[in-house]
Amino acid sequence: SQQGEEDPQALSIQEGENATMNCSYKTSINNLQWYRQNSGRGLVHLILIRSNEREKHSGRLRVTLDTSKKSSSLLITASRAADTASYFCATVQGGGADGLTFGKGTHLIIQP
Amino acid sequence: ETGVTQSPTHLIKTRGQQVTLRCSSQSGHNTVSWYQQALGQGPQFIFQYYREEENGRGNFPPRFSGLQFPNYSSELNVNALELDDSALYLCASKLSGRGNYGYTFGSGTRLTVV
Numbered sequence: 526s527q528q529g530e531e532d533p534q535a536l537s538i539q540e541g542e543n544a545t546m547n548c549s550y551k552t553s554i555n556n557l558q559w560y561r562q563n564s565g566r567g568l569v570h571l572i573l574i575r576s577n578e579r580e581k582h583s584g585r586l587r588v589t590l591d592t593s594k595k596s597s598s599l600l601i602t603a604s605r606a607a608d609t610a611s612y613f614c615a616t617v618q619g620g621g622a623d624g625l626t627f628g629k630g631t632h633l634i635i636q637p
Numbered sequence: 638e639t640g641v642t643q644s645p646t647h648l649i650k651t652r653g654q655q656v657t658l659r660c661s662s663q664s665g666h667n668t669v670s671w672y673q674q675a676l677g678q679g680p681q682f683i684f685q686y687y688r689e690e691e692n693g694r695g696n697f698p699p700r701f702s703g704l705q706f707p708n709y710s711s712e713l714n715v716n717a718l719e720l721d722d723s724a725l726y727l728c729a730s731k732l733s734g735r736g737n738y739g740y741t742f743g744s745g746t747r748l749t750v751v
Contacts, residue, residue: 558739565725567641568680570739613679622693624670625729625740627679 530628531614537634544601546631548614549594555617557590558625559599562611571599571612601633609635641743643728649749650718656748658713660728663741668733669711670740671703674725686711687733723750 532547550557556575560568574581574590574597581588587600601608611632615625642661650656662669668687672680682695686705700716709730715722725747729740 560739560742565674565676565745567727567742567744568729568740570741573739615679622685622687624672624682624685624693624695625680626682627672629677629679 531612531631533631534629535632535634537636538604539636540604540606542604544604544608544633544635546599546612546614546633548597548599548628550597550614550616550626550628551595552616552618554592555619557588557597558615558617559586559588559597560613560615560627562613562630563609568613604633604635606635606637609633641728641730641741643726643743643746645746646744647747647749649751652718652720652750654718655714655716656718658715658726658728658746658748660711660713660730660743662709662711662728662730666730666732666741667709669705669709669728669730671711671713672727672729673697673722674727674745676724680727683713718750720750723748 530549554576558573559571562568572583572588574588585602590597611630613627613630615627641663644659670685671683674680683697685693689705702714705711725745727745729742731738731740
C-alpha cells in the first residue's frame with residue numbers, strides 16, 4: 526500500500542521558475558527521502574532528511590519536514606528543462622527493514 | 638563504483654510461467670531490496686535482504702521469492718505469473734549499519750506477461 530500522497534499529481538512551469546512539490550505520509554518515520562525518475566526508468570536519490578531535522582539543502586534543492594503534520598515539501602529553484610521527471614517521496618520506518626514506502630509521485634514538466 | 642545493474646532490461650513471459658530477474662548491487666552495499674512499479678504508480682516494496690537473509694517483506698504473495706548471494710548480488714523469482722505481474726521491477730541497494738543513506742537504484746526490468 527502507498528504510505529503517502531504527493532501533491533500536485535502534475536505540475537507544469539516555465540524554465541527558470543521554482544517548483545514546489547508536497548508529500549504527506551501516515552505513520553511515524555525514521556527518515557524521508559526524495560527520488561527522481563526519468564521516463565519510467567530507475568530512480569535517482571536526491572536528498573534524505575531525518576525525522577529530527579526540519580530543513581535540508583542540496584544545490585538547487587530544498588526539503589522541509591514537519592513531523593507534527595506528517596508532511597514534507599521539495600523545492601527546486603531556478604528550474605531547468607532537464608528537471609522534467611517524476612518526483613517521489615519515500616519514507617523509512619523504524620530500522621528500515623521494510624524498505625522504502627513511496628507515494629504516487631508528482632510529474633513535473635519544465636517548459637523551455 | 639559500478640552502480641546497480643539489472644538484467645534483462647525487457648522480458649515477455651506467458652501467464653503461468655516462472656521468471657528470474659537478476660541484480661548486481663553497488664560495490665560495498667550489503668542490503669538489497671526489490672520493488673514493483675505498475676504504470677503511473679509509485680514503486681511497491683516486495684522484500685529486502687541483508688547479508689543473505691530476508692529481513693523485510695511487503696504485501697506480496699509467496700510466489701514472489703528472492704535470494705541474495707555472498708557477493709551481494711540478488712535474484713527475484715516469480716512463479717505462476719499472472720497478467721497483473723506486468724510491471725517495471727526495480728532493484729535497489731545500500732550500505733546498512735552506518736547512518737542513514739539513500740538507496741541506489743538500477744534501471745529496472747520491464748516484465749510483460751501475456
